[in-house]
Amino acid sequence: MKNEWPLWEVFIRGQHGMSHRHVGSLHAPDPETAIRNARDVYTRRNEGVSIWVVEARHIAASSPDEKGPLFEPSESKIYRHPTFFDIPDEAGQM
Numbered sequence: 552m553k554n555e556w557p558l559w560e561v562f563i564r565g566q567h568g569m570s571h572r573h574v575g576s577l578h579a580p581d582p583e584t585a586i587r588n589a590r591d592v593y594t595r596r597n598e599g600v601s602i603w604v605v606e607a608r609h610i611a612a613s614s615p616d617e618k619g620p621l622f623e624p625s626e627s628k629i630y631r632h633p634t635f636f637d638i639p640d641e642a643g644q645m
Contacts, residue, residue: 557606559585563593564601571603579604 556578562571574593579585585604593599613621 556580557608559589559604560607560610561585561589561593562603562605563589563599564603565598566600571601576607582606 557580558576559579559582560576561574563574564571577585577588577592579588582604586602589602589604590599594602
């Protein structure tokens with residue numbers, strides 16, 4: 552598969568959204584082409600205002616098998632839960 556273009560993960564920020572969300576993947580030879588192709592494929596109805604593309608080989612992810620050892624220590628740190636903090640109304644949406 553040496554002749555295959557790299558895989559890119561596509562993230563789109565919608566007109567009414569605050570953050571980018573993963574919408575799919577595509578193959579492209581470079582970032583500029585990946586952005587143009589992502590625009591054509593994933594924003595056909597003008598729903599996006601920003602596109603991120605990330606070459607899939609640069610994404611590091613945990614394995615579902617590591618769920619226990621990776622997330623269990625945080626259960627004992629109750630101060631990390633936002634229920635202990637009062638957020639002022641002036642802060643707006645976070």
